[in-house]
Amino acid sequence: MEKEKATIVLFSGDMDRALAAFNISVAAASLGMEVEVFFTFWGLGLLASRPYRLDKGSPLQRLLGLLSPGTPRRARLSRLNMAGLGKRAMLALMGKYRMPSLEELMGTAKSLGVRFVACTTTMALMGLEERDLPAADGFAGAASYVARASESRLNLFI
């Protein structure tokens, strides 16, 4: 029997939104679904293993790299981030209740077979190359997303 598919567009690079995306990914994979997360725009930084490289690209792309968090560990809260203070409080609460961090949850998703795909158009826009996003399993455009989404039972934009 072919597995049911779930597809999530992760547009946001915010820690809390990404936590929701990977929480759902892990649950869907645990329910036996074949899950793909399509990272675009601010979500791309979550596939980076270090802050964006600043030694290449146009001056505007370098500025974008400088201002973007990059890497899951550096992701900010969408609300009440307060220059990182709110985030630290949230992490402390998560730790208290033994909830996995974003990095851990992404690792769990990966180990359950969730596929991470990076949007090549936003990569070009932001001056990112494949080697800048080591956590990506694939690189594709909107057509592959739409094709897959049309075959998916679950489709979310976060």
Next chain:
Amino acid sequence: MKPDQVLDCVGLYCPMPIARTAQKMEEMEEGQVLKVIADDPGIKEDMPAWCRKTGHELISMEEKEGEIHIMVRKAKSG
């Protein structure tokens, strides 16, 4: 009933108990019974939903002093 395996998920929140249960089930054989112990109340709805979706059989679920004890039998594949 004596389970073949026991999975302690006390202190873990959604989606980890279900993720751990799914991983544990992979290692088990058809017809074997897994006992899951959890304390996140969400599991009371999540485990039946997981069983519905995956076809594994929910044998029983009971609450004991804030802990939820669940017995699940692995379904025959295919």
